[in-house]
Amino acid sequence: MNPIIELNNLTFRYHKTDERPALNDVSLKIYPGEWVAIIGHNGSGKSTLAKTINGLLAPEAGSVQVGDYALNEENLWSIRHMVGMVFQNPDNQFVGATVEDDVAFGMENQGIPREDMVTRVEEALKQVRMNEFATREPARLSGGQKQRVAIAGIVALRPGIIILDEATSMLDPEGREEVIATIKKIKEDNDLTVLSITHDIDEAANANRVLVMRQGELIDEGTPEKIFSAGPKLVELGLDLPFPEKLKYSLSEKGIDVPETYLTEEGMVDWLWTSVLKK
């Protein structure tokens, strides 16, 4: 299978004089239908990476390929049609004066006829369960609702790839769960590729593959199980541990033998009750 996103030896500096590049020789491949999470602490270059994929930032060296297009002046807008991006701040990416206007904004840019827009706005809002709020203004919506509108705006454009650039980092736990569940469902329904850039370990646990970044470099990749089994090393990278790992760590400090491999919350529950039965 051909990768849908391919980055080769990408290097990027914000200022020519910066000693350390924001991205240093990054290469990666993402395949259609995958959910890939990129994790790393602040300033590790995650967001920069996301912005170079659809040409919001131009790399200093290296190449970007999205689908059949290599990123250059000519293909820039074709690539942007294929890649939808949801950003961090729900307020600052809301362009429209009402929910439906915001969802229609991207379609207006592509010159889609009005009749099509009306049906697609309605469909997209239904998919994120915001159809009752179509005529509301952003000032009257919660953070999670605004992010769902942002997702609807992208779903309406029917891209093949969605990039979540810390899309849940300004939301409360409830809003975060809401948004992740929405993305999951939309990914299944529309067979999308999702690239999520996040601090949130629980969001990363949903992924098929996790990439770890530090100081502009990709330092590790693998399944969430593999990455999270690194345990306390993750903390050294400036990341939080998933809850089952924390529990395992506290248990082993109390002198209880715990399994070496990574367990999900369910796996942890299974192991706990079987181990109690064995005693």
Added chain:
Amino acid sequence: MMNKLILGRYLPGDSLIHRLDPRAKLVASFYFIAIIFLANNLWSYLFLGAFTLFCLWLSKIDFGFFLRGVKPLIWLILFTVALQIFFTSGGDVYWKWSVFQLTEFGLKNGIFIFCRFVLIIFMSTLLTLTTPPLALSDAIEYLLRPLKPLKVPVHEISLMLSIALRFVPTLMDETEKIMNAQRARGVDFGEGNLIQKMKAVIPLLIPLFVSSFNRADDLATAMEARGYQGGDGRTKYRILHWSKKDTIVILTFAVLTAVLMYIRN
């Protein structure tokens, strides 16, 4: 702050005036303001006054809202009227003291100017109270369209207008937040003399500006990521409907002008 301000506020409703096309309302309001200056005697003012009251009645909005629209401007109105009354010469002189004088013409002019002010404010308040800001910006965009060949950036103006309107409540919230945050650190807003008051505004203004720059940056990035390339080749989701009653409104104003021309001196 928001609650006292009637200027530019919209009251949702479902009256005849509410349902009119915003273009018709905008044109009619401007036209009305222009023809007020044609009125020059008692009967013409009475006629326009009756027409205005009829429009206000049609909107089914409490009359108090319109009076509150006049309130912030009342001192300006009284000042202008006083100047007119005391400094106009001509006609019978009733009272005189050095340069001040009370004359027949002065009194008449003063009353007329008062009526003009009040009628203009009533009509413009009626426009903003019955039209959502967004519909107004759509109407402005439509009406500016003939200026496009003259290189007026109509799309950009209307985009800026709609983004500005969309961010008004967001920035209001933020102002409130920054104010409270600065209060919590001991800044006293609205205390002391003029210079101290102005100094107290700095810790409010600077963070507000900086955050607006950041917002603008984020918004521009988000717009670009969603394929915004300027006004060319864009379609529009929002459309305006011109109906029969809008034509009738415009015709009413033509009749109004004709009657006014007849009764003025």
